[in-house]
Amino acid sequence: MKKIKNIVLGITLGVLAFSLVSCGNNKSKEANTLEKDKLVLGFDDTFVPMGFKDENGEYVGFDIELAKAVGEKLGKEITFQPIDWSMKETELNNGNIDFIWNGYSVTEERKEKVAFSDVYLDNRQVIITLADADINSKKDLANKVVGAQNQSSAVDAIEKEPEVLSTFKDGSIVTFDTNNDAFMDLEAGRLDAIVADEILAKYYIKQRGEEKYKVLAEDFGKESYAIGMRKKDEALVDAINKAIDELIEEGKATEISIKWFGEDIVVK
Structure with a gap:
């Protein structure tokens, strides 16, 4: 009987240790979005002129170009992932994408689900x-x-x-x-x-x-338009805001805006 108790205790401790390690790994994974080499941007690929597929099958648009410029600032590769727009927050919070970035309007309801960057366009x-x-x-x-x-x-x-x-x-x-x-x-x-x-x-x-x-x-x-991220990704939000501020100061954001809208409409 004592031997059986020891076996049960050993199994229990093993399961507990595995659970603690798994939780630790998950927390580490959750906290390190900014450390990823590639960041996935979720968007509606029909939303002109923010992010859409052109006649050559290439993803183009104001948000696409701004995201690429931000990626260069961060030293990250941005991967563009078309999504079902009605499922955008679910895709984000399930970890399938890292941003919702495609003419994404700030609303009180959405603030409950995501962390927003600073506003960069009005609408x-x-x-x-x-x-x-x-x-x-x-x-x-x-x-x-x-x-x-x-x-x-x-x-x-x-x-x-x-x-x-x-x-x-x-x-x-x-x-x-x-x-x-x-x-x-x-x-x-x-x-x-x-x-x-x-x-x-x-x-x-x-x-x-x-x-x-x-x-x-x-x-x-x-x-207003802003970029949606997971609420836990505070470091990513700060990094994105800093990168966009620099692009505005350098005139790159203005250049992209004039290309797509014929005028500078970026919120300063």
């Missing part, structure tokens, strides 16, 4: 219709079919104005996997209006033909 949630639509204000959206990207800040912004949302057809928003899908449905007449980031809308409209669309004077509010 609005604008209302887009076809040029000949009889929609000129929010009140004209009554009984209209309104679309937006699923799990986007556009949806959040609309939901903050329930008195307007309730007037939409069926009192709801039609959501899409990508903004591109929403624009296609607008052009096909299946939507009456879209709510989307102004930065995306301006670029998209310029590419598709400015004569086709109308952007209303009224909007669903202003917001």
Whole structure:
């Protein structure tokens, strides 16, 4: 009996020791994101002009170029990983990506899930219709079919104005996997209006033909873009902020902004 007790005690101590080592390794792994040689950036590869796939299959855009410049500052290789935008925070907190960096709007709800960098761009949630639509204000959206990207800040912004949302057809928003899908449905007449980031809308409209669309004077509010990271990655947040500050001071951020927007819109 004594021998059996000793065996059981030995197994128990072994399991406990293994658990402690595993926990220690996990904590070490969790704390060392900044020590990785490669950092994975998660993004929606249809979100023009922030991060998207061009006609040659290359990932391009303002955020892509800014991330590469930050990577050089940090001495890290940045790997670009397209993700399902509706799963972005899950991908981040499961460790599949290290940043959410793709026109990622700062909201109170998101602050509960991620740690944000400093703001680097400002934005609005604008209302887009076809040029000949009889929609000129929010009140004209009554009984209209309104679309937006699923799990986007556009949806959040609309939901903050329930008195307007309730007037939409069926009192709801039609959501899409990508903004591109929403624009296609607008052009096909299946939507009456879209709510989307102004930065995306301006670029998209310029590419598709400015004569086709109308952007209303009224909007669903202003917001800001920042980079989302895991809450435990405080050192990474600090390093990213420092790198972007240096790129702003050196004029590199301005150069990238002028390339993609025709003007310097980086928040100083």
